Amino acid sequence: MLRSVKKLFKSNYLFTLGVIICAAWILAAILAPVIAPYDPIAQDLTLRLQAPSAEHWFGTDTFGQDIFSRVIYGGRYSLLAGCLTVVLAGVIGTFYGAVAGYVGGQVDNVMMRISEMILSFPSLILAMIINAVMGSNLFNTMFALVVVAWPTYARLMRSVVLSVKENEYVTASEALGASKFRILVKEIIPNSISSVLIMATTDIGNQILMFSTLSFLGLGSAPPTPEWGMMVSDGVDYFNKFWVAGFPGLAIFTMAVGANFIGDGLRDLLDPKLRKQF
Amino acid sequence: MKKKLLAAMLCLAMALATVACGSSDTADTSEPAAEGTTEDTASGDAANSGSSTVVVAMGSGFSTLDPGYVYEKYPPLIMNACYENLFKFYSNDGAPEPCLADTYEFSEDNLTLTVNLKQNVTFASGNPMTSADVAFSINRCKNLQGNPAFICDTIESIETPDDYTVVFHLTQPDSAFLSKLTYSSLAVLDSEVVKANGGTDAEDASSVDTAQDYLNTTSAGSGMYVMTSYIPDQEVVLEKNPNYWGEATNVDKYIIRIQPDSNTQMMTLSTGDIDVAMNMTDDTMAELEGQENVQIVNGATKTVGFVMMNMNEEYGGPVSDPLVQQAIRKALNYTNFQTICGDGSITPYSLIQSGFMGSKGERDANYTNVEEAKALLAEAGYADGFDIDMTVCDLDMEGILLTDLAQLVKSDLAQIGINVNIVSQPWAAGYGDAYRDGTLGFTVMYWATDYNDPNVQIEFLPGKTVGVRAGWSEDMNPELAALYDEAMNATDNDARVAVLEEIQDAMYEDGPFIFVVQAPAHIAYNTRLEGVAISDPYSLDLTLINIAE
Secondary structure (H helix, E strand, O other): OHHHHHHHHHHOHHHHHHHHHHHHHHHHHHOHHHHOOOOOOOOOHHHOOOOOOOOOOOOEOOOOOEHHHHHHHHHHHHHHHHHHHHHHHHHHHHHHHHHHHHHOHHHHHHHHHHHHHHHOOOHHHHHHHHHHHHOOOHHHHHHHHHHHHHHHHHHHHHHHHHHHOOOHHHHHHHHOOOOHHHHHHHHHHHHHHHHHHHHHHHHHHHHHHHHHHHHHOOOOOOOOOOOHHHHHHHHOOOOOOHHHHHHHHHHHHHHHHHHHHHHHHHHHHHOHHHHHHO | OHHHHHHHHHHHHHHHHHHHHHHHHHHHHHOOOOOOOOOOOHHHHHHOOOOOEEEEEEOOOOOOOOOOOOOOOOHHHHHHHHOOOOEEOOOOOOOOEEOOEEEEEEOOOOOEEEEEEOOOOEOOOOOEOOHHHHHHHHHHHHHHOOHHHHHHOOEEEEEEEEOOEEEEEEOOOOOOHHHHHOOHHHOOOOHHHHHHOOOOOOOOHHHHOOOHHHHOOOOOOOOOEEEEEEEOOOEEEEEEOOOOOOOOOOOOEEEEEEOOOHHHHHHHHHHOOOOEEOOOOHHHHHHHOOOOOEEEEEEEEEEEEEEEEOOOHHHHHHHHOHHHHHHHHHHOOHHHHHHHHOOOOEOEOOOOOEOEOOOOOEOOOOOOOHHHHHHHHHHOOOOOOEEEEEEEOOOEEOOEEHHHHHHHHHHHHHOOOEEEEEEEOOHHHOHHHHHHHOOOOEEEEEEOOOOOOHHHHHHHOOOOOOHHHHOOOHHHOHHHHHHHHHHHHOOOHHHHHHHHHHHHHHHHOOOOEEEEEEEEEEEEEEOOEEOOOEEOOOEEOHHHOEEOO
16 A cells, blocks of 8 residues: 555655645644734734735735735645535435445435435535535534535445445355344445545545635624635625635635645556546 | 537627627617707717716616605605695705795694795696696595605695695694605605596505506606606606796706616716716725816715614613723714714714704714723723623615624723623514514614704604614603703794704713714816715705706
């Protein structure tokens, strides 16, 4: 495993780039108080909308807040939202799909129709509705993202389980008298999980984008929280002052691209079948 | 690769096609406005400085120009040019003056207003204007029961003893009544023409009246202009009324483009395609500064943003304490609010916006004092400050987000140790109900005036519509509450000013409301025009504009 990761680093430059970008953002998020030169919510109205300079690397926004400091702090929210959403949606979706696929019959039917009901809504609109009803803050936004994201995992998991449960080792377990729950946890899930993991890694980038979209639409934390999406929407009014929306936008872009590069690389690593096709 | 290139070219072709369609659309709409072949298209007119056609770009948000239904922000701009009322605001900060009225008198008990009409007035159709037209128009508005019908709430009945006398019987003394009569919905219609086109002022007018379609295509008033075309959300064309009874300006024709985007307005104004841009922003104004042929005007509107602190301890918590309220009043940096709102914005002295009759103007620029605020807070028992949630909704005040104002409050109060946590809640998802029910503890909101009269502000008094939203009941300040009736009763202008000033002084440093800022209005216009000014009742008074010789 370790050797193949090393090989991946050597052979896949995009993966390496993705790891560097994400590692940089994670470091920045953890060390934000050390790196950021200013308090991200300190206002100074005498310094409104200043262009990037030596004192304010990314310029200042309409309240005279330092955009560089805000971008650095903003990584915390995006990373947290992206990773936590994927983990929660992945766990819920995996179990749900595994149960549906393994038990089968009417249970499968009912469970999958429920998840399809959620899938039938446009995901962004559904997330917006959930957020508007529950009130918008960081956790409600993540909750909305999880609600929208888990059915995809459930469907994937179910389809994999349907083929895995036909394997002889499952039959063998059954013949040995193992309980259904034991078979599910010990045999089925471990043997089906890799495709979910692949999907999860590529999904982190999407979830970060989705979170930024919601916060751009005003459905994230309340201001003055330095969320990237919200910072971009603040900058929309100042189309001739590129730095207000530009730098947070760049941050979203690099983070999403980095996460996707890693996802692609991991897919190549974990899914040798797919890799041979390329 | 070839496929990708093909796809890209296809996209480009589609984009071009869309643009082409878009521009041909606008060309189509301006064509019917041009008469014959001698006149150019709209843009050609404006660019030609000798032309007597003026092009105005303004905001949208309305779907009818029937006076009986208009209520939104922009229709008064058109109504004021095509129709006239008994009274009119000839200057932006004065009292209403007679227009179609000649003289007027309130009875002793202030329950009857007798208006004598001017006798030489004719409508655009040539019909003379009489008291029957006045009664018809006002009764029609009342009985249509549309959005603006509330303006007639204090009218009990209208009597017309002769052709040139109208007597209004009121349900209660109403010192704002003359201002209400200036409202566009109470414009005097040519009753003969409107009746011939399905209009009625009967009590069942809301279901029987069918004149709206007609009044959406043309006007039936006595104003300086006649509406000749109205394409909803695109364009309105006004042409000079040949039968106008008064003295007209030298603008022969107005083309009013309904095009709210400030960047588009800024660019079309610089190229000379339009003459007046009504929806400029601080940012787009900066682009125009120093440009030849363009004049910019910054002024304050009467839309006011305010901080509300609930007097009810259950909801307000620490901010229900008058000492804390005063500390907050002292801690806010009003200059910062003006900076964020933009050039032209001001902080009113108290609850009555600067610009209204009886206003005491602006709050002293040096009012803010953080040390005093800290002392007040310590006196109230919160020497170390406290944490509090501030609920803010998703609305904006004339383009300024309320969350922006909330961020300023948060920053200012942090200086005296109050830690404000901003909680955003959409208007439709609970905020609106909580605001109206008076269950919000601490918030920033805005107030747009329904009609142009200082009496709209006295609803903030204890026990009145807005006052109770802050848990401010009459028994908390009976003296101040009593001034409400006094203000409603004062039909004499001097007496009104006196009582309004008394109210402003009483609320200068007391009460659950802090009026932080009046939103600005930005207008830019071509310097070939004279008389362009910000108008609160009409947005822009077209009847005062002349083309410089």
